[in-house]
Amino acid sequence: MSEVYAAAPTDNVSPKSDATMLMDLVGLVYATINEPQPWSSLATGLQQHLGAKAVSITLYHSPELSHDIQVMACEPGDQVDWLEVERNYREHxxxxxxxxxxxxxPGQVVTLSTPVVTSECADYFARFGIYGSLRTCFNDPTSQMRCWVDIVRGNTHATHAALDIYTRELLEILAPHLSRALSLYAKLQQHKMHQDIYAMGLDHLALGCLMLDGQAHILCANQTAKDMLRPDVSLSIVDQRLLAQDTQVQHELNQAIDNAIQLHATPQHSDEMRLLRVPLSDGMLLGLLIMPAPWLAHYQGQHVPQVIMYVVSLGDTRNSQAAAQSTHASAAVARLFGLTPQEGKLALLLATGSSINEAAEHLGVAISAARNYSKNIYAKLNLRGQNDLIRLISKSFALLRS
Structure with missing residues (x-):
């Protein structure tokens, strides 16, 4: 952090008179929206520069919560239990x-001091060394988000009029930048939510997905890919790279990745993709689809995604009778297609390739009873036979996974 934050401003000083300090704080407004706690470093910078007792940036306020969702920076040695202070404040x-x-x-700066609160409230805050604050609001009209900055004054600044003027001017300068940064933050969070939802969808479908950069480093992988590519099988993620125990598999994998990287380098690359079949040491079989990532003219650099890799387990339970053993899946089939529980179990068995005799044995019913169930299924779903049932159920697997 810049040395400019080391001391509070003195009298007859304006924020505009210290361009370096002001640029540093404005930079923090934008640079810290991606922190795990957004604007945490900004709160620290403001607290140190203003010598405030505390600086809090409230990201969400709701009377339904016991306390605000906020980030806070306090003076060194602070012993105040701020959550307890807020809980008591809300109660009383x-x-x-x-x-x-x-x-x-939004954009307004107000002073919260003893004259605007009851003496009982002022006495309560004074017990913790709180003697008022300056507050501003910043918002993003598009997402309807509203946030607040509070500069909390301690007893050493309780009557420091010049500091209040300086702080007010600083907050007025930062206010439009905070609103613009909040708009960027809201868009980033929306994109992150979309990404998380899509990743959950791929996990739901048991489809692994990885993105690699131009050096074949893995930039990200969804949970399904991580579960499939484990150290205890013959293909795993090691130091952000794909490592195969079999040298031939590694050679084919490297060739496919290099090919995708070369194709990505050309804006009008072909849609060429490569399929690999990789046997694992635990007896399972993986299928890999490797292709160049979409080329974006305005998004270039060393760690831009250049390769997309999809991974599926070819020994997935969807392709075997084991799928029919899932109570959840058979119940979902019954609900989805309006079948009885027994018909749902039979439909799933037939859809995964069982003969009517095998299905009857699995269900513990007579073959004649199984045939009657199957006739009911075909009539309810307007199907001609087992092949049509297989096609129908296969389209619905995305909704049937437990």
Whole structure:
């Protein structure tokens, strides 16, 4: 962090007069939206620069919660239990309109001091060395997000008028930048949510997916891919690379990845893709589809995704009778297609390749009873026979996995 944050400003100083400090703080507004706790470093920078007792950035306020979702930076040696302070405040003083965050309009800076609260509330805060604060609100109209910054004053700054003027001016300068950064943050979070949903969808379908850069380093992999590519089988992820125990498999894998990287280098590359069949040491079989990632003209660099790899287990239970042993799957078939529980079990057995005799034995019923069940299934679903049933159920596997 810059040395500029080491001391609070003195009298007759404006934020604009220290361009380096101001640029550092503005930079933190944008640079720290991707922190695990967004704007945590900004809160620290403000607290150190202003010498405040604490700086909190509230990301979400709701009366339904016991406390706000926020990041906070406190002065060294701070012993205040801020969650307990807020809990007591909500219990005893939440009715005070002056302290309600929604009273502050976006871009507005307000001073919360003893005159605007009851003496009982002021005494309560004074017990913790809190003697008021300056608050501003910043928002993103598109996502309807509203956030707040509170600069909490300690007793050493309780009557420091010049510092209040300086802090107010600084917050007014930062306010539009905070709103723009909040808009970027909201879009990033939306994209992250989309990514998480798509990753969950691939996991649901038992489809592994990896993205590799131009050096064949793995940039990301969904959970299914991680589960399939384990150290105890013959193909695994080691130091962000795919490592095969079999030298021939490794050679074929490297060739396929290199080919995809070369194709990605040309904007008008072909849609060529390569399929690999990889036997694992545990007896399972993997299928790999390796292809170049889409080429984006305005997104280039060393670690841009250049290769997409899809991984499926060719020994998946969907392709064997074991799928029919899943109570969840057979119940889902019954619900999805309006069948009885017994018909659902039979439909799943027939769809995974069992003969009517094998299905009857598995269900513990007579062959004649199984035939009657199958006739009911075909009539309810308007199907001609087992082949049609297989096609119908196979289209529905995405909804049937447990």
């Amino acid at each position: 003083f939440a009715h005070l309109d002056a302290l309600h965050p929604n009273q502050v309009k």
